[in-house]
Amino acid sequence: MPDRPRMLFSAFNEFVLSHHDQGLWAHPQSRQLELNSIDYWVDVAKLLESAHFDLLFFADVLAPYDIYKGSREPAILSGMQTPVNDPGELIPVLAYVTEHLGLVLTQNVLQEHPYAFARKISTLDHLSRGRIAWNIVTSFLPGAGRNLGYGGLPSHEERYARADDFLDVVFKLWEGSWEDDAVVRDLVNQRYVDPSKVHEINHVGPYYDVVGPHLSEPSPQRTPVLFQAAASNVGIDFAGRNAEILFTSLERSNAASNIAQLRAEAVRAGRRAEDVKIFGGLSFVLGSTEEEARRLDKEFRDAQSLEAAFAKYSAFWQFDLSLLKPTDRLSDILNGTVINNDVRKVLGFSPDVDWTLEEFVRWIATRRAVGTPEQIVEEIEAWQDLGVDGLNITYVISPGTFQDFADHLTPRLIERGLMRSEYAPGTLREKLFGAGPYLPESHPARAARAIFT
């Protein structure tokens, strides 16, 4: 008997060999070695749709992780997020082979000019019949800045100022360039468009000058569903103004207060609290008994590459963990002078156990829900009780983790009302929010429609 409100489920992925659980690509059940093949990804997307996932999320990076030991070798050796192919070229195929799955493209605002980017997204939205979301990022890797002509990474403030200008351009193109009835399809007079309803945007900003008009006619959603990962204070302000889905790394201890803060930011920006869906993350290993699950989890932990995990977290925290000893205790590190305040914050957030650095990295790299399907569902319910609207599901091995989800979690989640037994009709935004295909009136981007008048 359904007794729970619905939750949203996203598959956390990247167009890589190895995303989060390093080394497990070599597991006999993994198909991750097929990373360059369409067929593998088609199977993943179809599996996710059969499992009633709402979203398939593609992360992205534009440089190898190269902080740990001052080198990209530990990351690249284990195929961790390098090589990384272009998710923008994979998503159209996955749109073709699925009918309902939402597809989330991560693209940072340093990578491409907003005029060309806006057309890319409109094209994807047309081809997918309105199932595209954009995860707005500003990049955190200095290497990406060095590869894309910025010398290094622009400051946090400058990246967000650029992101604001970038959004102004794309919102004007998506919302304010073509009126709803600009395309007339008049066969008799061979008029496809009423040109008086297509407008230049004449944007002049600190970073971008764009005349327009937009190159594509309005797509089903116009603006894609706007996804964002919230972290810093500048990021939270930006997300409060713009994001429709916020993916944030939550700890149980502070989830409720963090969620309240994120919703308050949206309200502060003139939006409604319910205009933002908040996603946490979840990794899991399941078995038919708790013992089997624990045994499997241990097998996966033992296969995990610790060196790659050090490389990953060094990049995430932008601090070379090889400057510390793996055997150092957290208490000594936190009291010492080697780390900066940002790293002190992440190493100190769970002070219950005085781990060594190696133990801590191993814990953070492999923490997940482990148990029977019932126990994993209880874990999901616990997240819902803390106030999250959805979960981004990390795979341990692919597609095995998603197959487990489809076989053992989906039926139980449907039974309890946490998942729908059928997809709702319409665009991704309609499926997620239950209202129309376009951004709600309360979203600041709707102001771009003023170009019409």
Next chain:
Amino acid sequence: MPDRPRMLFSAFNEFVLSHHDQGLWAHPQSRQLELNSIDYWVDVAKLLESAHFDLLFFADVLAPYDIYKGSREPAILSGMQTPVNDPGELIPVLAYVTEHLGLVLTQNVLQEHPYAFARKISTLDHLSRGRIAWNIVTSFLPGAGRNLGYGGLPSHEERYARADDFLDVVFKLWEGSWEDDAVVRDLVNQRYVDPSKVHEINHVGPYYDVVGPHLSEPSPQRTPVLFQAAASNVGIDFAGRNAEILFTSLERSNAASNIAQLRAEAVRAGRRAEDVKIFGGLSFVLGSTEEEARRLDKEFRDAQSLEAAFAKYSAFWQFDLSLLKPTDRLSDILNGTVINNDVRKVLGFSPDVDWTLEEFVRWIATRRAVGTPEQIVEEIEAWQDLGVDGLNITYVISPGTFQDFADHLTPRLIERGLMRSEYAPGTLREKLFGAGPYLPESHPARAARAIFT
């Protein structure tokens, strides 16, 4: 009995409602109104593969045509190349639904940073198993420059200088960053890559500074097949150095000398004359009798939008044809002072008939081979006799023109040896040139492999 050498066939297309024959999207047999739908394009690509086409070529523009009458209205009204979606998002789907068809992406060097572009192409080459070609363009539309942050269009010389730097970057990434045996796939030691065989490129150029390494592992062709349209002298020098396929608008009267000049440019750049395949263009209308073909051609001509043709050629020639009267005779225009030398050249190339401007534009917009299938094949043979290696086939209506080709020309072309009855195995480069998947040693891009040593 096959008695002819093989020719290459490309379908000339663009991700638009209306490419070359304006107004015919409204024809009852056209499916062009489905431009935003994947299914239409999937059908086109499958049809072309069933017709043994070598290539499906996507042109592209990044601004509406806006020279004629100083306005984009005449072009946009008839849906002529605006709206124009992103071909880079369509090609992956067409790669998925075909097995052998080569896919040509046009992208200009102003649009995207070469680091991100190189990954996009490598991804496409992986997903298509080596069937990607890149049509290198530098844009000819001032509007594109205004939309992409260049203010207007950089000068011809500056665009080609930028293109040289752009090619340096992408050649280094495709050819010189990952060695052939860099990917080791060592399951036992969880080593995917030998990091000592992945190299930074450390490019410092006049326009682009890029550290690297390349983000994707080597794709089947590494560098895509390089396509180019040759026009100006600077363009011819650039094409002679780089292009593997040259698409050029040839007149019968000077085809042989133009082809000789294009091949000579390649030789001057240290390459072999046979390293470059030269394509002309062909449009056709066929009927079971010559009379039927002429009747159909007249029907298509009568449906052609002349206003849109004026808008197109005004953009092509970057001269506002509304400054002349449609009833002016070419002889008067050529002797007058309104036109510049570039326009004098195009209006004066065929001086046999002293047309009015309107007659001339109508002629140039609708000239094509008209006749029975046998007569069209003879026309194709005539082009081969003039020295072209292939033809880029323009549709009159889509997919009707390509269906006619499949039904009536393909069998006859196979019979005469002009077309193969089966696709050759391997990558696009192997199918086209009959040698290996990579650029030949004589291509200047191969010098980028020196980073390895």
